[in-house]
Amino acid sequence: MEKEQNIQNESSLQDGLALDEEETEDIAEQIQDLVEQDNQQAAIELLSQFRPGDQGEVIEELPIETQQEILTTLPPKEAAEILEHLEPEDVAKVSEGVDSSVLSDILDEADSDITADILRQLPEEQAQDVLGEMEEAAEVIPLLQYPDDSAGGRMILEYLVVKDYATTADTLDTLRQQEPEVKDIRSVFVVDAEEHLVGELSVARLALARPKTMVRDIMDSDIIFVTSETNQEECARVMEHYNLYQLPVVDKDRRLVGVIRSEDIIDVIEEEATEDMYKLAGIPGERVFGPLSISMRNRLPWLSINLITTFLAALVISIFESTIARVVTLAVFLPVVAGQGGIGGTQTLTLVVRSMALGEISRRGGFRLLGREISLGLIHGILLGVAVAVVAFIWKGNYMLGAVLGMAMVGNMVIAGLTGAGIPLLLTRLRIDPAVASAVVVTTCTDVVGFFLFLGLATALVSFLI
Amino acid sequence: MEKEQNIQNESSLQDGLALDEEETEDIAEQIQDLVEQDNQQAAIELLSQFRPGDQGEVIEELPIETQQEILTTLPPKEAAEILEHLEPEDVAKVSEGVDSSVLSDILDEADSDITADILRQLPEEQAQDVLGEMEEAAEVIPLLQYPDDSAGGRMILEYLVVKDYATTADTLDTLRQQEPEVKDIRSVFVVDAEEHLVGELSVARLALARPKTMVRDIMDSDIIFVTSETNQEECARVMEHYNLYQLPVVDKDRRLVGVIRSEDIIDVIEEEATEDMYKLAGIPGERVFGPLSISMRNRLPWLSINLITTFLAALVISIFESTIARVVTLAVFLPVVAGQGGIGGTQTLTLVVRSMALGEISRRGGFRLLGREISLGLIHGILLGVAVAVVAFIWKGNYMLGAVLGMAMVGNMVIAGLTGAGIPLLLTRLRIDPAVASAVVVTTCTDVVGFFLFLGLATALVSFLI
Structure with missing residues (x-):
């Protein structure tokens, strides 16, 4: 095990950076060897030493059967974190033949936008089966109606909403109860009594305000938003233009339906640039080591x-x-x-x-x-x-x-x-x-x-x- | 004024999106007319109706003298917000001939990374004069030593640090005192007694934890970071790979020196893609309406x-x-x-x-x-x-x-x-x-x-x- 430990130390401590392709291939080979020796436990332990982003890269190097074996053996939450770093079409390939109940457990733990992306890629019948067994189906189904490249297809549903007529103390109490549902909150959205989006409020500001202050008095009401039909390129442009870290998405009645985060839009910008470059050169949709x-x-x-x-x-x-x-x-x-x-x-x-x-x-x-x-x-x-x-x-x-x-x-x-x-x-x-x-x-x-x-x-x- | 109001309503309420080029040109013309009629007050009122991102676009359409007149008439904070949305070389062009004391007031209000970018573009002598009059000079000077395209050149200094050995109650108290300094906090970084970066903690988690809990017990210690020498493309890659909304930057002793935000890295990704495309086509550095x-x-x-x-x-x-x-x-x-x-x-x-x-x-x-x-x-x-x-x-x-x-x-x-x-x-x-x-x-x-x-x-x- 000394060698693996070594690899991890180098990558996560010395420079804090991602594994390079060679390290990734080495680890994939070691995992494949362990799985072939029927030592699944050691394979998973080895993989667990790395971060989800790197785990995704390692998984991609493995044969499809090993991928299935590992993803179904891992706790659903960890499997979900890895899936979030794979291409949806690759996930769909791995998912073929995986039991619907196992897959639904994993997808329940993944971000809703990624779950929707993956379900879109699955065969119709399998997608229905998986949805049928998912606890979060009600959340994901509305996302499936939006095209992949629209704001609706890029947004996530993991955000917090507070009322503009509540006090900060009550609001904090409410948030404390909801907290386990949402990882990594930065700010919350403010809606009025009719659920219309009226503002945004940073949690820091909320936490540091006086308890009796009304939300509407400390919220930022000059809020920029897009509708669920807006094209993802347009969303990227708006976020870049106004330097936003999140962009709320509303329906046609200005009711909040989702949020796009800047870290997710980075992929969009990179993909769109690559796409345009490849189209100009006459290789649309090409991938460097594809079949x-x-x-x-x-x-x-x-x-x-x-x-x-x-x-x-x-x-x-x-x-x-x-x-x-x-x-x-x-x-x-x-x-x-x-x-x-x-x-x-x-x-x-x-x-x-x-x-x-x-x-x-x-x-x-x-x-x-x-x-x-x-x-x-x-x-x-x-x-x-x-x-x-x-x-x-x-x-x-x-x-x-x-x-x-x-x-x-x-x-x-x-x-x-x-x-x-x-x-x-x-x-x-x-x-x-x-x-x-x-x-x-x-x-x-x-x-x-x-x-x-x-x-x-x-x-x-x-x-x-x- | 009815027409201007109309334009703004359309852009900010109907679709929540940016002004398009035509609207931008219209507004720039109106502002130019007002300035020529010596009605600076009305010009500034008109401009103030828009968001800083859009104001930047409008400003770019104006003759350089009008730009100078408007930026020096605006309150420094508003001028700074507009400058943050312009290209540093354009800002440098406008700044020539602007009084150092006026410029230093404006730059004191801007994000430190942008201030450094602008100072790098100014003539040596003017940059020294402006720095001499800036209150935040001590913060900006260290940034000037890094190349523009390194993590050091992209990072900002507006972040919060807490000690791993403090309680959450004490930490919140400390943060309450610092709050006005930092806009839009999402999470704070945790350092040990020797100032080494050891973890990250979301403000939401901090606000919602029990008062006596130690920071080190609730912080996330698996933290990804880069050094100040890391190339900006590499930073973008890491942030995309791990889906990060912020990336801490450390010196060679792992002491925290800055942070890169995902909304700032969006520009890097877009610029780098454009640059590669233009280089391949034999038009490096080209701009569509340049001379x-x-x-x-x-x-x-x-x-x-x-x-x-x-x-x-x-x-x-x-x-x-x-x-x-x-x-x-x-x-x-x-x-x-x-x-x-x-x-x-x-x-x-x-x-x-x-x-x-x-x-x-x-x-x-x-x-x-x-x-x-x-x-x-x-x-x-x-x-x-x-x-x-x-x-x-x-x-x-x-x-x-x-x-x-x-x-x-x-x-x-x-x-x-x-x-x-x-x-x-x-x-x-x-x-x-x-x-x-x-x-x-x-x-x-x-x-x-x-x-x-x-x-x-x-x-x-x-x-x-x-």
Whole structure:
């Protein structure tokens, strides 16, 4: 056991940080060995030395049968804490074949938003069975009606509510009775007699106030909230904008129905950023060590669409085949035209898509942005155009070749700015996610227009090129 | 005034959300008009109707002189709340020319981490003057020694410490005296007689415990912490991993020196994701409506490097100019070869760079990843290779052209997988930021190898192509 102790000391005392991937794999191997030797007790003892976040990472490394064995052997509360750190779809995979009564005991101990996430991923029938045996079913069922990516899907129900017409002494008494239900309270929400959200009150302030003070006199009534339908990205934006550590969620009558915590929204922000990045690169939903078949399903559509569009570019070139036959050197410069247009378009596109996601571009700002990017394209096009013209002239000794290439570069970079900004703006108006569809349209436009300009000009001026 | 009232009602009551860009611009215009009519009082009253987060957005839309006028006219506490929502470099710009005594009054009211951020951006001399006049200088000076992107630079000093050997009653008494200093307490940290961090205790638990209980008996002693040198990305990762709402920061002797809150780390995560995305696209540090000259400085280096690499690709083609002269159709398929390789490389590269940033790839995982991506490249290459071979055969009626194109595609996609995963892994070992430098190397490799394979094979088999 000395070695394991060692690993834990290093990670939790020396730097207070998470286990790294290697330590995680080592511990998973040791646990797997113990389980194979039928020494479940020692396996669980070893696992228990770590924190739930790390336990989750270790569990993920184990074969599914071992995962099931461990999670069902652990006390439900500990199992729940581990589940909270796994991806809901992974939990659903482990849960298949686990007895409903065991699973319901575990989920009763988990945060309500996570329980709802997991139930959404389970097969319909199993979810019904589990819900039927859960003590907290009444709390979780309302959450299941909200989409996963809405405020309703992200909120938790573990919060405390007090009345605005109560005294602080009575309120503290009430809270003392409720306390075991709620871990880690920071502040409580205040509602009026009709259950409408009217304010917020920090427990510290409550604890330190005079006993006879009315809640409504010390509460903070300038409260920011969202409705249960609000998209999770919007919630993240609001919490970031106002620097909130919790965000109350209300129904359409402004009655409090849940709360989103800032530590939970961190996942949302990280996931949304990753999602946008992956969509732009044509790998939506990809995971780095997922099964190959899923990676193929994620990437092939994009590769195939791109293949069709490169044939469009090929078609443009084939129109000018006779010109190329007369001036073969033109073929040499095709990647220069395509490459620069592609890079310029990607630069603008990435900036615009990310800024839109961050809420930095208003409806009115779109035209300003378009003008700005076209201007930049023109400036860059002229600078790069002169550069390529000079290089092409020096290399091939034909000034007209340089001029044609330079002019194509100017046109190409303008198109890059126009489409790089215009396509995502247009797609957003059409309510299509700009991250998914923009890149392929932009590169196709720059390729097709670039080749057309370059080879078209060359055809018109072919007598100067020979 | 009716219209302004209307705007506020809509935003704060109807949906509880932030002002959108258009509303922000409207309000900024109204404020500018009022200031120009020398009606500062009305301008400030109008601004005061909104929340600090929104006030910050409005202020950003105003000319710098108006910003100065408003911030110096507001009560220091309100000005400080607005500053907390602006970018530190913007604050520094506004602060130039503002009297040191006014600025020090405002900064005395701001969170210590933000004060430090702002002071770092000010000219040396002005920063010294302001610090000299600040009441809280002693608190802020230690923060200035830490880099902006370390735990030390992100932490705040507004937290409460209690002794592990005190009773809960005494502790509450002590806290009652300190209360006005700290807004929004959630939990307090527990230190031993030597000031070492030994635990954490929620105020709720403290308030609800029996008076004679010792703090050490109810505190949570399994506490996760970082040191002041820890990088902010690492802090964000730890907070996300363990789902923390605050993260204590200690010095090398485990003495508590500050705390990072989850609402502050949200900015870090959003910024880091944006930064990685922009670096990959070759627009590091770009801002969507910044000055054109800065955009050019951000984008031109990347465009220029890319230009050089496309000429490398052009050089490869020029080696085979005589083959193209004999089989002009080869030129038509050049964008197909380059385009597919580029997309495949970008897919792998984006996945790998993002996963590395998220800490999902261990040292040992690198080789597994490399193998995985090469396999995927091979599979995709074969599938796409067959597709292009068939299309090329049908279009141009030459089976060998199809075969050559298909084989080049296989090689190209394997190289895309190899470099897309290998280059960022290699750069990381060399301690070079993979987000900055990878993309250009990967596309150059796929272009050069792709053209070499395609045209090389065509040259070897040229007799079958005519």
